[in-house]
Amino acid sequence: MMATNGKDACGVKEEAHSAAVNGDGAEASPQSKRPQRFTFSSEPSIEDIRRMQADFTDERDWNQFHQPRNLLLAMVGEVGEVAELFQWKGEVAEGLPDWTETEREQLAHELSDVLIYLVELAEKCRVDLPQAVLRKMALNRLKYPASKVQGSAKKYTEYKD
Numbered sequence: 001m002m003a004t005n006g007k008d009a010c011g012v013k014e015e016a017h018s019a020a021v022n023g024d025g026a027e028a029s030p031q032s033k034r035p036q037r038f039t040f041s042s043e044p045s046i047e048d049i050r051r052m053q054a055d056f057t058d059e060r061d062w063n064q065f066h067q068p069r070n071l072l073l074a075m076v077g078e079v080g081e082v083a084e085l086f087q088w089k090g091e092v093a094e095g096l097p098d099w100t101e102t103e104r105e106q107l108a109h110e111l112s113d114v115l116i117y118l119v120e121l122a123e124k125c126r127v128d129l130p131q132a133v134l135r136k137m138a139l140n141r142l143k144y145p146a147s148k149v150q151g152s153a154k155k156y157t158e159y160k161d
């Protein structure tokens, strides 16, 4: 399905957070002057995606092929297909303003393939991905306190304290 109706290629809309936040006419803070943040639809959840892919493989008797290593290789292959879309384009601005709708839809497909295999790989490795993401983000916040690393992209090992 091609993207239409003012939505982007992934079928997800832009939301006007800052308009809602600053609707009282008060002067906007520097943070709210950022471009509007792109947001995803709330569905499907990661568990929904896991279940849909499990149904897809069950219906085809493909579980016999979907062992962890095969899924990992399939995922890496799809990452390569994402990379191919960016290949030789040089730096690409956020929002991909110069990309055609066809290129955007191809990207949406390839990113979806990566996610589908990632979710199934996590399932087959018994990693509860949504909860694991919460734990990992908590660790990331500890490793990179905002007050310490503000505006710097250095790796945590490069900080001397």
Ligand SMILES: Nc1ccn([C@H]2C[C@H](O)[C@@H](COP(=O)(O)OP(=O)(O)OP(=O)(O)O)O2)c(=O)n1
Residues within 6 Å of the ligand: 057, 062, 065, 081, 112, 113, 116, 117
């Ligand atoms: N054994 C397979 C084959 C496919 N798929 C599903 C998961 C992916 O979302 C998608 C991958 O399909 P293809 O291998 O045909 O890859 P592409 O869709 O990227 O096609 P192409 O390589 O022609 O771009 O289909 C799967 O679960 N198990």
